[in-house]
Amino acid sequence: MCLRPGMKAPDFEAQAYVKGEVKNIKLSDYQGKWVVLCFYPADFTFV
Amino acid sequence: MLAASVDTVFSHKVWDETELSKMIGEPVPFPLLWDKGGKMGQLYGVYDPDLGLNLRGRFIIDPDGVIQAIEVLNAPVGRNVNELIRQIQAFQYVRDHAGEACPAGWTPGKPTLKPAPSLAGKVWEVWKPEN
Numbered sequence: 053m054c055l056r057p058g059m060k061a062p063d064f065e066a067q068a069y070v071k072g073e074v075k076n077i078k079l080s081d082y083q084g085k086w087v088v089l090c091f092y093p094a095d096f097t098f099v
Numbered sequence: 100m101l102a103a104s105v106d107t108v109f110s111h112k113v114w115d116e117t118e119l120s121k122m123i124g125e126p127v128p129f130p131l132l133w134d135k136g137g138k139m140g141q142l143y144g145v146y147d148p149d150l151g152l153n154l155r156g157r158f159i160i161d162p163d164g165v166i167q168a169i170e171v172l173n174a175p176v177g178r179n180v181n182e183l184i185r186q187i188q189a190f191q192y193v194r195d196h197a198g199e200a201c202p203a204g205w206t207p208g209k210p211t212l213k214p215a216p217s218l219a220g221k222v223w224e225v226w227k228p229e230n
Contacts, residue, residue, distance in 0.1 A: 054144055057167055061160045062142045066103065068130035069111035077101065077130055079164070086187065087160040088100050090178075091134070091145045091153035095106040095114040099177040 061089070103132035103139055105152060145171055159187055161194065202226050 055062075061079060068077045079087065106114075111131035120126045132139070137153060140146030145156030155172040167190045172178060189201040192211070199211040202222075212218065212226060 055158075055166060055169065057169060059166050061158060061164050061166050063164075064139045064142060066132040066134060066139060067108050068101075068132045069108040069115065070130040071126045071128065072112075074108050075130065077132060079101075079160070082101075082160075083164060084162045086162060086191070087158075088183065088187070089143070089158040089160060090100070090102045091140055091143065091156040092102060092104050093150070093152040093154070093174045094104050095110045096118070097174070099175065 061087075100129035101132055102127075102129060103134045103153065105134050105137050105140070108133045150174075157183065159183075159190060161190065203228070 063079045065076060065078045068075050079089075104111075108131070111133070115127050115131065134140055134153060137146040137148075137151065140153035140156070143156060143158065145154045146152075147154055152174070154174065155170075155176075155178060157168075157170045157178060158166055159168040161167050168186050170178070185206055188207050189205055192207070193199060193201060196211070198213055200214055202210075202212055205211065210226065212222065218225075
């Protein structure tokens with residue numbers, strides 16, 4: 053599927069590392085807040 | 100702010116401890132997500148199956164869960180945080196000010212436009228690129 057602005061962001065659930073802890077995070081946890089979701093190729097890349 | 104790559108949370112931990120926290124002087128304050136097998140990247144259309152990695156895709160999502168902006172960069176070029184912040188400020192502004200629109204290059208404090216039939220063809224009278 054090709055997402056476009058104006059579409060609902062698909063929900064997801066993933067394990068996440070945050071400040072020394074591993075947590076389960078869902079996009080829907082952030083309902084009511086602005087979210088910036090950034091994908092990047094890999095850890096230890098250069099830019 | 101949520102960041103995601105196909106690396107495990109254990110890789111994220113070591114990357115934060117050995118490199119990122121040294122760049123910014125503290126641990127990364129936002130979650131680093133483990134996108135197992137690129138499933139999230141596929142859902143968002145930024146997964147490159149040839150590389151087995153996600154491209155630099157960035158989505159601004161509003162409080163209703165609606166995508167307001169998408170940017171996708173190929174791997175060798177990094178993003179611009181100032182432009183990201185400008186876009187968030189502009190989308191927050193128009194969300195709070197119905198009927199207004201932010202012209203090209205808008206930053207907070209600059210004039211906005213109120214699209215209406217009377218403005219058609221007359222934007223040049225009220226707005227110039229150097230604004």
